[in-house]
Amino acid sequence: MTDQRWAGVRERVEALAALPASSEVFGALGHRWALADPLGEDDLAELEAQLGVRLPEEYRTFLTQVGAGGAGPAYGVFPVRRVWGRWRWEGDGAGLADLSALAEPFPEKGPAPELLDALLAERPEEEDYDEIEDFDDAVEEWDERWEAVLFAPARTTGAIVICHAGCALREWLVVSGPHRGTVWSDPRADDADLSPLLDAEGRQVTFARWYTAWLEEAERTARRSGGTPEV
Template sequence: MTNIDWSGVRDRVAALSTTPDAKVFGANGHGWLLDPPLRPAELAELEEQLGVRLPEDYRGFLLEVSRGGAGPFYGLFPLRRVDGRWRWEGDGADLTEIGTLGEPFPHTGPFNPAAELPEPPDEEDFGTVEEFNSAEDAYWELHDRVAYDPLHTVGAVYLCHLGCAYRHLLVVSGPERGAMWADDTADDGGFTPLAGPHGERIGFARWYLDWLDEATAKAREPLHG
């Protein structure tokens, strides 16, 4: 998606700053605060370090609105420049493999890396507690190695967390470039592209602006209880 009109977004977010946190999920995490946008030279440096051009709507947001802060769920992971290197910061932002963002995201449809794993061991199948504990430890070691393999998310940037280790990410390389995806591996749900009512992919701009519209509508509702 290109040519997004980001004008007025900062003002709309600022207007929500007096909204009680209870009305909009995650507002207590970002407090309706937006970091300053990136300068063009900063974006150029960021993309040079990443080795990839970010999707146009996200680039526009970074340049015209903010480098992070108020946004869906607990807010957008902010970009920070630390010791001359750019990175995203937040709960799960470190899952972004900075060095592989130029490689194609490996999925084009829902994918659950844990789907092919065997069932966890059953205590009734073991003669002793020690044998069961050993088998259980081995199973979960295998599970975590398979489910959380960083190869699953090359070419994608984690942008926010939803709580309980659920997160959303933006694909920046490969056939799914520009699409927002959900990472539900925390409950073995795998990875799923965010889609509209007709199955269309949802990009960053729609994801963010839909949230802003919804937050604005909720702010106008009476607070019950």
């Protein structure tokens, strides 16, 4: 069944690629406006069979109607490819996702921020130590605990990394659980926690809105920079 949300989207991306001004769009030098070929229905069926889970509908139809990855938000949508008979996503940080556990639900309340709050309350303070060496040792030990909690695999169960925004900042697509189909920001490289992307009304952003909002802004950027894409 054709998903009308994707009608003309590939053509709009290709139109942008033809404009010199499209280089002004953030991340364009990374994805270079290239879209992978769409997946066939047999390929999609094989991918989901290997994963043991049905992908969110908006993402499934993107894969079969627009492309299996490429031009998109930031440095592009991570492509999904079959390598030696096994399907996987490729990109900076794609390996953070546990593909063997995608059928397990993403945490219902998100990645349990209360664990981080509790740990933050235990962060060493220099004035509590008589010797700077003791303080440095305590901070090093605390940092190890912080990293272990912040990047615990259980916090991203049931999700895949779909985009790299630079400087180890990434975005995830939730595949299973009550947040299925929504996109989450991952700024953990800056010691901030995962959080859902929200629209102007405070609603969680789903894959289709995430992608089309980027495309609309890319078109506006190209127009402001001297080009008008043909749709």
